[in-house]
Amino acid sequence: DARVTQTPRHKVTEMGQEVTMRCQPILGHNTVFWYRQTMMQGLELLAYFRNRAPLDDSGMPKDRFSAEMPDATLATLKIQPSEPRDSAVYFCASGIGTVSQETQYFGPGTRLLVL
């Protein structure tokens, strides 16, 4: 049963430090999404890629967040410098767009705490 994987699963860091989160989409999926989940804002889309090309990163604070797909098996989300307000669960999701398969499959998430 193929699944999206994310590392690390938990991260505690101090304000000002760089944080890098990684995601391995399901093999063959050509679209990758990054979401942030907080109690206050719910599930927010930060950025997404299709065939490794960024399509929309308007949900991301540009001054400190960056998202990339170095290759088809790896997506990264970086925060530099991190701030306490970045504390959240970050989910990666992947999918493939066909008439019968529009599902997005979520990874287990990275729980980030910035002190």
Add this chain to the structure above:
Amino acid sequence: GENVEQHPSTLSVQEGDSAVIKCTYSDSASNYFPWYKQELGKRPQLIIDIRSNVGEKKDQRIAVTLNKTAKHFSLHITETQPEDSAVYFCAASTGGRGSTLGRLYFGRGTQLTVWP
């Protein structure tokens, strides 16, 4: 862009009763409507979805209905069980035609609690 509203934010039912969660959307171009279930500390998982060319879809105890004219869709869970307790999210997609996958716009979620 699309705006999805979800109600209620919390819902408590007795085991065996039915639960209904409702969502509205703003963009008439939306054509795909999934529902996700998220248990505490876990990832959101798809439980059922519906496309704009279908009015209703059922899968055992869960069903989704779609009213395109009114731009609303609902999740129905019958014979609820304690293990149905979770947060449920509705979503809508305006993109995605054929070979592409569109972004999802999520509702704020409904915390469903089923009491034994």
